[in-house]
Amino acid sequence: MMMFSWKLAIRYFLHRPASWLAAAAVALCTFIVIVVLTVMNGLAADFKQKNHAFVGDCVIASDSLVGFVYDRSFVETLESQPYIEAVSESVAGVGLITQPGANWNIGVQFLGIDSARHSAVTGFADSLYYHRDNPEQAFVPDYAPEQEGCVAGIDLIGGRRTADGGYAHPDRPVPIRLILSSFPLTARGALARGGTDLVSSKTYYVADDSHTGLPQIDGAMVYLPLRDGRLLTGMDSPVERISSIHIRFGPSVSLRQGVERVRGLWAVYLQSQSDRSYSDLFESVRVQSWQENRRSRIAAIEKEQKMLILLFLMLGIITVFIVFVIFYMLVGHKSKDIGILMSVGMGRHKIAGVFLKFASLIGFLGAAAGTLAGCVFLVYINPIEDWLFARFDFQLWDRSVYAIGEIPNQLHPDLLLAVAVSAVAACLAGAMIPAMQAARKETVQVLQVSQV
Amino acid sequence: MDTIIRAENIHKSYRMGRERLSVLRGASLGIATGSFTAIVGASGSGKSTLLHILGALDRPDEGRVEFEGQDLRRFSGRRLNQYRNRSVGFVFQFYHLLNELNVLENTLLPAMAAVGSAGWIRSRTSRQEAACVLLERLGLGGRLRHRPYELSGGERQRVAIARALMNRPALLLADEPTGNLDSKTGFGILEVLKELNRGGQTIVMVTHDDRIAGLAEVVWRLTDGKIETE
Ligand SMILES: Nc1ncnc2c1ncn2[C@@H]1O[C@H](COP(=O)(O)OP(=O)(O)OP(=O)(O)O)[C@@H](O)[C@H]1O
Ligand SMILES: [Mg+2]
Numbered sequence: 001m002m003m004f005s006w007k008l009a010i011r012y013f014l015h016r017p018a019s020w021l022a023a024a025a026v027a028l029c030t031f032i033v034i035v036v037l038t039v040m041n042g043l044a045a046d047f048k049q050k051n052h053a054f055v056g057d058c059v060i061a062s063d064s065l066v067g068f069v070y071d072r073s074f075v076e077t078l079e080s081q082p083y084i085e086a087v088s089e090s091v092a093g094v095g096l097i098t099q100p101g102a103n104w105n106i107g108v109q110f111l112g113i114d115s116a117r118h119s120a121v122t123g124f125a126d127s128l129y130y131h132r133d134n135p136e137q138a139f140v141p142d143y144a145p146e147q148e149g150c151v152a153g154i155d156l157i158g159g160r161r162t163a164d165g166g167y168a169h170p171d172r173p174v175p176i177r178l179i180l181s182s183f184p185l186t187a188r189g190a191l192a193r194g195g196t197d198l199v200s201s202k203t204y205y206v207a208d209d210s211h212t213g214l215p216q217i218d219g220a221m222v223y224l225p226l227r228d229g230r231l232l233t234g235m236d237s238p239v240e241r242i243s244s245i246h247i248r249f250g251p252s253v254s255l256r257q258g259v260e261r262v263r264g265l266w267a268v269y270l271q272s273q274s275d276r277s278y279s280d281l282f283e284s285v286r287v288q289s290w291q292e293n294r295r296s297r298i299a300a301i302e303k304e305q306k307m308l309i310l311l312f313l314m315l316g317i318i319t320v321f322i323v324f325v326i327f328y329m330l331v332g333h334k335s336k337d338i339g340i341l342m343s344v345g346m347g348r349h350k351i352a353g354v355f356l357k358f359a360s361l362i363g364f365l366g367a368a369a370g371t372l373a374g375c376v377f378l379v380y381i382n383p384i385e386d387w388l389f390a391r392f393d394f395q396l397w398d399r400s401v402y403a404i405g406e407i408p409n410q411l412h413p414d415l416l417l418a419v420a421v422s423a424v425a426a427c428l429a430g431a432m433i434p435a436m437q438a439a440r441k442e443t444v445q446v447l448q449v450s451q452v
Numbered sequence: 453m454d455t456i457i458r459a460e461n462i463h464k465s466y467r468m469g470r471e472r473l474s475v476l477r478g479a480s481l482g483i484a485t486g487s488f489t490a491i492v493g494a495s496g497s498g499k500s501t502l503l504h505i506l507g508a509l510d511r512p513d514e515g516r517v518e519f520e521g522q523d524l525r526r527f528s529g530r531r532l533n534q535y536r537n538r539s540v541g542f543v544f545q546f547y548h549l550l551n552e553l554n555v556l557e558n559t560l561l562p563a564m565a566a567v568g569s570a571g572w573i574r575s576r577t578s579r580q581e582a583a584c585v586l587l588e589r590l591g592l593g594g595r596l597r598h599r600p601y602e603l604s605g606g607e608r609q610r611v612a613i614a615r616a617l618m619n620r621p622a623l624l625l626a627d628e629p630t631g632n633l634d635s636k637t638g639f640g641i642l643e644v645l646k647e648l649n650r651g652g653q654t655i656v657m658v659t660h661d662d663r664i665a666g667l668a669e670v671v672w673r674l675t676d677g678k679i680e681t682e
Contacts, residue, residue: 341561
């Protein structure tokens, strides 16, 4: 029986042009869903990875512009933990940059860091161009080693991006002088008065540029030595302060565990600090994983990802509907056969089985073809886009606007499998109703109708 | 003589829009084992309807059908399938062959429908041989691999007869087996049926042609929803 119903299902498939159409529809939907989800998931994963690289695994950060009291001993406590591999403190501020003699200025953010320590925790070194292998020299301008240097976000000084999304770098950094002005704040958040020793303006030579791939960072960030950051923000007096502590965990510890333990250490530390001066600054400090720290940015792209998945779920529903319509017509055409099968005593569920096998054939072939085509297309998606760009000046994303290099095309077997299985399931669902309906009919009615 | 199938007080009506069309109004008949029976009647008198009810392809509104003393109304769905598969063979006026299957596969249909895949693999060769012998007897030995649409009407009807006989049913029901054939081919088919009957096969045949009915041992006439033997 089994073999016979497969035989009949295969014959139906081969003899009906509509079944090829159905398989093609399934293949097309599978193809589109696989390509879009792969690219979208790739973009989201890439964006998350870049955010992760920017802040490190775990961040103890203050929301406040005045930071919190820096305690070397707490940093040492962190460094002595076996599950912590590296720690780096930073000072964040906002300011204006201009050039000597220029009458423009732009608002920027700046981050004061120890470039070597920060590179051990985050992807800072990898974001550099000239000092990738010696991040400790990041703030030393090669063309004027005796001068004070800074690192500028790669899009800060505009117009450097090429049409294909890359950046042109000359052999040596181009000498650029920047004047960074800031508004130092007291520990209480008041504007520090002039006439004190608070520095509010400094001149730097741009020693390197930093390309994190995060547009908001690359277009607005200046990196300075930690000491300068303190001076510009006023976090050097009356007590040394910082904005955040970045932590990298060892490979064996899970993110959640690590963050929990750091939270524990932080709570113990806070207890011991409750009666020291400026301890109220600790109130705005939070211990967060990188995901929590970058939540507001990641949430936006995750929302888009969810919307897309929802949209493509609807595409899946359309597939089911197409298959349903095709099956409805097919079963209508085959009602005489159903009558014949019933007249020789074949059970109703067996007859339904013939049509479900027929549907699964369509599903398997369509899903296989769509998955294969999707994989091939994804593997060649970047060459295809390059070709389109060279030939027709067409780009999926305008690389001079978006911080996307290659189109992500990492194939995920579990995604492929999930989509293919859903496609087959969609076919079975689409075939279920007409098949059941066919099997419910009375023998004579079926045969009578088809005689006319 | 034994009665193989008996119908008692069969009523059947169809709804035509708002009206009800009473086709059978208390028809009763009995068929003797080994007999060759013809049911005659005008077109639209309900001959096919009655035959379908005997073959359990349709249900009467009222009345009962007994096969070898068993009431068909008591049969479960599974048992009814078994009845259609093994106890009766049905030959339709319009052949009703599956176009996707060849002559041999069409003939094997009742055999394949009845068993599971394991049983099919075990009994496959013997059944195929039986089907070939049957087709040979019906003069279709050379056309095993042909598709129904490659055959003439008479050949198709003979395939339909082979299929009906495949599982060696006790009762063969044939609905105007010659209705769509020219008289020469038609008589050829009748010869086949007579031959089968001589071999002990019980046959009930529907026809509206009195000449053909004359070849049967027993003739029942259907008029006004009732049936009488002549
Ligand atoms: N499923 C149905 N629905 C409605 N009416 C039906 C149905 N089946 C049969 N009829 C009607 O019942 C009557 C008897 O039909 P049936 O097919 O039994 O006649 P018949 O004696 O076999 O005729 P013929 O010699 O033309 O084959 C006809 O008037 C037909 O229109
Ligand atoms: Mg009829």
